[in-house]
Amino acid sequence: MSKALSDPEILSIAAGFVDTPTLPDDLMKSALDAVFADPAKARVALQYGATAGHRGLREALAARLMAQGLPNVDPARLCISNGGQQSLYTVTNIMVDPGDVVLVEDPTYFVYMDVLTAAGAHVIGVTTDHEGMVPEALEARLRELHERGLRDRLKILYVMSYYSNPKGCNLSRRRREELYAVYRREAERSGEFLFIEDASYRDLCLEGQDEPFIKSWDAANEHIFLCGTFSKAFAPGVRLGWSYMPAEVHEALIRQKGNQDFGSSNLNQSVMAELLTNGAYDQAADRFRTRYRQKRDTMLAALAEFWPAETSILKPDGGLYVWASLPGIETEPGSPFFEEVLRHKVLYVPGRYCFCDETQEPRPRNAMRLCYGIAGTEEIREAIRRMGLAAEACR
């Protein structure tokens, strides 16, 4: 990413940035005007707020989550954070001591792996297929933890439930139910651990319909830490995300968040409350979906046109990523292909960054994450074309 930022000529389909022309400056301006139209209201927004977040925003978010199928969302158990990232960072820091075990999809969101590694976690991957985490693979890993005497150290199971990063997988309703059942069975039998459901890409559904949150099966709010973000379907620059969790986790999280920053920007939260209630958030999400549908299709068409026929592609139904594999060609940093692509001034995320260090199976070395988030349609087509040339050269 820093390479891409320092060379303006490079075409980056690496960073998970969002589509700049679609960023809703008009909607944001209107919401800001609404807040500043009343000076007293504006001054309250400019004052300190509550650590857990702006009351109006938490209420609007609770209503939204209930409209999306969650039963009885209590605004008092929500916490607003600086993007989704701070939710993940904070919950990890209250749950994980060095040496504790965290189970993740393999491959998974590599930035979160950095957070886990910094916390000293022992990160273990669970095999995924085209639909996401495989319930039988989860069961197998749990058995292994028992055998290795590590089960007591298990603290977190981390799952991206919608259009995952990096594979773009969307869990089917049945898979959601199965994963939750495996989790509960294990937790009840051998001790509780936290299920983190990361729903960051839920609002970027491009095909089909929304499956229920896995959290829906945790109707009493006792087991799942559900988190999301306003970055992907509205604007990252507003730097707001959220999480919803059981009472005792909430208490610890708020204490940690208080130590970190006393709460996220009260101004931005006031504006986001406005945007959620007046329909502007949904309008922005709709624009992004239209745009990403177009860019995803551009990317898929270019892959079909320029890449070898044996390329394996996961077509995403949402989110920002295409997971691609080139049989026989290694994509790792420093590999001939990576260097050749860089010579063509294109940047992608090598698959190896997304795989756990500890897996039983040999990890595929020829995968990569391609992002259609920030690049325009012509840039996407050109980047894929150049990568096709590189693949040609490396065969």
Place this chain on the structure above:
Amino acid sequence: MSKALSDPEILSIAAGFVDTPTLPDDLMKSALDAVFADPAKARVALQYGATAGHRGLREALAARLMAQGLPNVDPARLCISNGGQQSLYTVTNIMVDPGDVVLVEDPTYFVYMDVLTAAGAHVIGVTTDHEGMVPEALEARLRELHERGLRDRLKILYVMSYYSNPKGCNLSRRRREELYAVYRREAERSGEFLFIEDASYRDLCLEGQDEPFIKSWDAANEHIFLCGTFSKAFAPGVRLGWSYMPAEVHEALIRQKGNQDFGSSNLNQSVMAELLTNGAYDQAADRFRTRYRQKRDTMLAALAEFWPAETSILKPDGGLYVWASLPGIETEPGSPFFEEVLRHKVLYVPGRYCFCDETQEPRPRNAMRLCYGIAGTEEIREAIRRMGLAAEACR
């Protein structure tokens, strides 16, 4: 604070909130309009930014710090944070392992003591007088660390250099020079540790003139971590602070900040860059100073009118706090005075929250922090009057 927030009738001179009517909604609105006048610029502000912070803001801040007397400020060594709090949280987490020693003023900023305690720090207080940390007391504590075999664990010396929280002390130029000399002598003789200069209240100078940053003596940017905030003299709701530090600390800090949230709101930083360069920040700071001068004087006059003659008061030349002591009357939570004040529906910060757990000397039990930040002049007068009645009742 949660008590005060839940009962609307209570008069709080406890929380360090800022004066709501003075919050610059007009200046903020103009700066927002300037950013949104150019849709392309607005969309860049709504995108992700660099973890260290918005380039324009760091440049404007560097220019400002140089105008305030710092030599050669390199914007690449600045980091923008979510308020000053996140700077303190983050630097503490990169410097301190459980059992490490941190030296602070006694009394000091109690919220930072929570951060230190959560990090497992061994917090040791250094005696202060009416001017702040006493250089001879610092030397004595350093000698004790050697004697107790703790010197190797010393990681941070934390000093509030302007209108400290809670005592309102402002270090004289001579004291600044002496403290820095003691620090350098010790670090050169027995190993480096980090000097944190917290300048959060510098822009709230109410009397006299600005003394130089202690950081001025660290012209090569090798030793001092200097931090500040835009919360106190502009608006806490914008949630921005900053820090300036040596290269290797910066590198570690940015890595940590990346794990926490990828950087503070790019939108708010774009607006703050505008506010710093167009003079609006200074205009807001000026309004706050005028208002706080009036409120401080109201508080001091009420103290003279309603409290016992033997009350000891530190008159602050800036900041938000008056440190007061009532000889013969304990102010601790649960004390008859505390309960009587609460019965009168007034909330203050008992002095004991601000003292370290570990001090050689018996800690004064009759001190308290009074804040003129958020209460209006009539509320301040009324709160002080009621506390005077409570003091009367407790004699």
